[in-house]
Amino acid sequence: MAKIIAQDLEMRFGDKHLFSAAELIFSQNQVIHLQGDNGCGKTTLMKLLAGLIKPTQGQVQAIGYSLAPWWRSNSIVGKALYLHQHPYLFDGTVLYNLAYAKAFSDNDKVKLNTRTEQAIEMAQLGHLLDQSASSLSGGERQRLAIARAWIVEPKLMMLDEPTSNMDKHSQHLVLQMVADLKKQGTGMIISSHQSCMLTQICDHVWLIDNNKISSNNKVPEAPPTLAVHINPNMLNNMA
Numbered sequence: 084m085a086k087i088i089a090q091d092l093e094m095r096f097g098d099k100h101l102f103s104a105a106e107l108i109f110s111q112n113q114v115i116h117l118q119g120d121n122g123c124g125k126t127t128l129m130k131l132l133a134g135l136i137k138p139t140q141g142q143v144q145a146i147g148y149s150l151a152p153w154w155r156s157n158s159i160v161g162k163a164l165y166l167h168q169h170p171y172l173f174d175g176t177v178l179y180n181l182a183y184a185k186a187f188s189d190n191d192k193v194k195l196n197t198r199t200e201q202a203i204e205m206a207q208l209g210h211l212l213d214q215s216a217s218s219l220s221g222g223e224r225q226r227l228a229i230a231r232a233w234i235v236e237p238k239l240m241m242l243d244e245p246t247s248n249m250d251k252h253s254q255h256l257v258l259q260m261v262a263d264l265k266k267q268g269t270g271m272i273i274s275s276h277q278s279c280m281l282t283q284i285c286d287h288v289w290l291i292d293n294n295k296i297s298s299n300n301k302v303p304e305a306p307p308t309l310a311v312h313i314n315p316n317m318l319n320n321m322a
């Protein structure tokens with residue numbers, strides 16, 4: 084099973100102590116809601132686990148992956164996929180961005196083509212395929228980035244404030260893809276300082292507070308309540 088393990092972790096920027104943690108384990112089949120106030124270090128923690136930056140102290144290692152090629156000096160890079168809240172997209176069309184994902188998957192060509200078609204449908208990107216990715220709205224960019232990840236089926240993935248640019252409809256589309264990845268065993272960290280549709284499928288919480296990271300099982304959230312509007316005339320008619 085793929086895991087990222089961080090031990091004796093400490094992160095500082097100059098004099099600013101962001102957080103310390105004796106041990107953090109992020110593994111497949113685990114969906115974590117990463118919580119904490121603005122500026123507490125959620126993005127920094129995810130970048131550490133993705134190998135994009137190094138901790139001030141401590142080790143971050145990946146297990147359950149095949150050995151990294153000799154030219155890749157940092158063996159963490161590329162293990163857990165990190166999706167920024169303003170996702171990086173390649174120059175080119177939406178279709179080009181989806182097709183590019185195939186280079187990062189071990190799946191065979193037929194399966195990748197089928198998954199690409201399914202992803203286009205799930206993310207409702209069909210009418211945007213020939214449009215330049217740089218011209219997409221914030222919510223469309225997020226949908227494209229998550230569809231691209233869904234095609235690849237990563238073992239571990241981190242979503243940084245994924246719903247910050249999304250209306251309810253886009254959130255719902257993304258929820259379907261994320262829930263499907265969960266079913267397939269993809270481990271996920273979803274950072275959000277508020278509860279949202281996506282955090283409802285999380286089963287663990289990591290909280291950054293007072294420069295410490297605590298880890299707990301998540302108390303299930305109540306399903307979203309449906310507002311029921313009762314027409315008073317209807318009640319009169321029933322009386």
Ligand SMILES: Nc1ncnc2c1ncn2[C@@H]1O[C@H](COP(=O)(O)OP(=O)(O)OP(=O)(O)O)[C@@H](O)[C@H]1O
Pocket residue numbers: 096101119120121122123124125126127128276
């Ligand atoms: N490269 C850097 N150099 C110096 N300080 C940095 C650097 N990157 C982040 N910081 C600081 O570290 C703190 C944590 O930033 P980070 O983006 O990780 O927080 P966050 O919890 O994700 O915030 P938000 O909820 O607002 O997105 C902030 O005060 C930020 O200014």
